[in-house]
Amino acid sequence: MREASNKVRAPVLIKVLGAGAGGGFPQWNCNGPLSRAAWDRSPAVAARTQASLAVSVDGERWALLNASPDIRQQIIATPALQPRRDGSLRNSPIRAAVLTGADVDQVAGLLTLRERQAFTIYASRRVLDTLAANSIFNVLAPDCVDRLELPLGEAQWLTDHGQDLGLYVRPFTAPGKIALYLEDKAAGAGLGTRDGDTIGLEVGDRSGKRFYYLPTCASLSADLETRLEGAPLIFVDGTLFYDDELIRQGLLDKTGQRMGHISMGGPQGSLAVFASLKVARRVYIHINNSNPVLDRRSPEHRQVVEAGWEIAFDGMEIEL
Numbered sequence: 001m002r003e004a005s006n007k008v009r010a011p012v013l014i015k016v017l018g019a020g021a022g023g024g025f026p027q028w029n030c031n032g033p034l035s036r037a038a039w040d041r042s043p044a045v046a047a048r049t050q051a052s053l054a055v056s057v058d059g060e061r062w063a064l065l066n067a068s069p070d071i072r073q074q075i076i077a078t079p080a081l082q083p084r085r086d087g088s089l090r091n092s093p094i095r096a097a098v099l100t101g102a103d104v105d106q107v108a109g110l111l112t113l114r115e116r117q118a119f120t121i122y123a124s125r126r127v128l129d130t131l132a133a134n135s136i137f138n139v140l141a142p143d144c145v146d147r148l149e150l151p152l153g154e155a156q157w158l159t160d161h162g163q164d165l166g167l168y169v170r171p172f173t174a175p176g177k178i179a180l181y182l183e184d185k186a187a188g189a190g191l192g193t194r195d196g197d198t199i200g201l202e203v204g205d206r207s208g209k210r211f212y213y214l215p216t217c218a219s220l221s222a223d224l225e226t227r228l229e230g231a232p233l234i235f236v237d238g239t240l241f242y243d244d245e246l247i248r249q250g251l252l253d254k255t256g257q258r259m260g261h262i263s264m265g266g267p268q269g270s271l272a273v274f275a276s277l278k279v280a281r282r283v284y285i286h287i288n289n290s291n292p293v294l295d296r297r298s299p300e301h302r303q304v305v306e307a308g309w310e311i312a313f314d315g316m317e318i319e320l
Contacts, residue, residue, distance in 0.1 A: 009207040011319035012167075013056045017064075017074035017081075019312035020048035021239050021288040022105035024070060032251050035289050044297050048314050049074055050105045051215050051286040053235070054081060054094075057166040057205050063096040063158050065201065065213050067109030077315065092117050095160035098150070098169055099123040100215060101176070101198050102130040107137075114139040120146040120160050124171065124199055152199070170202040172227060175218040176260040198260065200224075209320050211235070215286040218260045220273045231279045233320055235312065238284025238291065241265050241300045245290050264293070264304060271307050285312040 018024070025048040026035035037045045049070035056062045062081060068074065075081045075094075083091045096119055099106055107127075113119065121140070123131070128147055131137045150156055150171045158165040176198025200217065204210030211233035217224075228234055239261040246252040256263050263269045264284065274282060284304065287293065292300040293311055304311060 009205070009209070010057055012203075012205050012209050012211070013059055014211070014318040014320060015054040015078060015080065016285070016312050016314060016316035016318075017052040017054055017078060018049035018068050018070055018314055019285050019287055019316070020050050020314075021286045022050060022103065023289065024048060024050045025287070025289045025294060027289045030251070030289050032249055032290060034292070034294050037295065038289075045294050046313055048287065048294075052109070053213060053285075054078065055167060055203060056080075056093075060093060061095045061160070061163075061165050062093050063098060063165060063167055064094060064109075065098050065203070066100055066106040066215065067097045067113065068105060069108040071109035072112050074314075090115065090117065092119070094119055095163070095165055096120045096122060096158050098158070098201065099127050100171075100174075100201060100213070102127045103216070107131065110137060110140060116141055116144050118144040118161055120148060120158070122148050122150050122156065122158065122169065124152065124197075125149050126197055150199070155202075166205055168204055170204075171199040172202070172224075174198045174200040174214055174216070174224065175221060176216050202227075211320055216260060217262050218257060219262050219268070220270065225273070225277060228279060229277055233281045233283070233318065234279055235283045235285045236270055236274075237261055237286055238264060238270075238293070238311065239286050239288045241291050241293055245292075246288075249290050251290055264291075265300070271304065271309070275307070281310070281318075282308060283310045283312050283316075283318075287311065 026038040038047050050068040052068040053065040054062045081094055128149055152171055152173055155168045155170045157168045198216055200214040202210055202212055212231050213235045215237055217237040240256040241264045243256045243263045264271050292298040293304050
């Protein structure tokens with residue numbers, strides 16, 4: 001994917017539109033201790049919308065990595081994603097949406113991106129089939145919104161109706177689970193996990209700059225560790241700190257593993273697993289309203305920061 005050149009290359013621009021897990025933080029109906037602190041505007045916690053990134057090589061044309069239910073709010077908070085003042089009566093710099101799964105917090109924002117605005121959706125065949133099976137997504141008219149499959153393991157250059165966006169994505173299988181609302185259709189298949197239910201993304205440009213986006217992941221396999229070794233930047237599933245924290249807090253009767261999420265802490269957690277990997281910059285994203293790292297005063301927050309990790313927040317910007 002590298003292109004030799006002596007020219008000075010523009011950076012890959014990355015905007016964190018949202019850093020929270022499904023439901024955001026605070027979740028609309030949650031009165032748990034952390035959400036309560038957020039409702040009460042405690043300075044120790046910061047609200048977060050649901051996880052999504054925007055990526056560009058020119059600052060003019062952007063690709064979304066997942067379409068969060070909060071996308072309208074995120075566009076309002078992000079001038080680079082708003083209609084161009086000198087553009088047509090209806091225009092948008094959002095030219096593509098790349099989906100890593102079919103969970104509500106990854107696809108529901110597509111419904112906001114209707115009104116016959118042209119862009120391209122990229123996803124695995126499994127996710128595209130899920131969208132096709134639900135007629136509500138027909139509000140994205142097929143004559144102006146392309147839907148293109150991402151073959152696993154293959155680099156795909158992003159385009160919008162023939163216009164090159166200067167970015168590629170390479171999808172890879174990530175340990176995870178089928179979307180919650182589809183579990184009943186996967187009876188007898190465990191959690192229904194198949195290739196394409198959950199994917200991670202390598203994202204890069206023609207100069208060889210790259211980063212990895214892995215917002216949902218149940219574990220870090222040997223293959224995945226090999227893939228991420230030496231990465232300049234990763235965004236990793238930060239849903240929970242403790243596998244049983246939702247049970248401990250009385251919020252839900254499921255562990256993180258049951259929901260398809262690796263935890264930060266513990267001997268098999270991402271903090272421990274990544275300790276031996278050479279990754280230059282590590283960022284947690286998709287952070288649940290139960291995760292104590294949301295409180296900047298907590299020992300868990302301190303442990304994560306001292307281990308060299310960053311905790312994503314809405315509005316965070318990175319140039320690669």
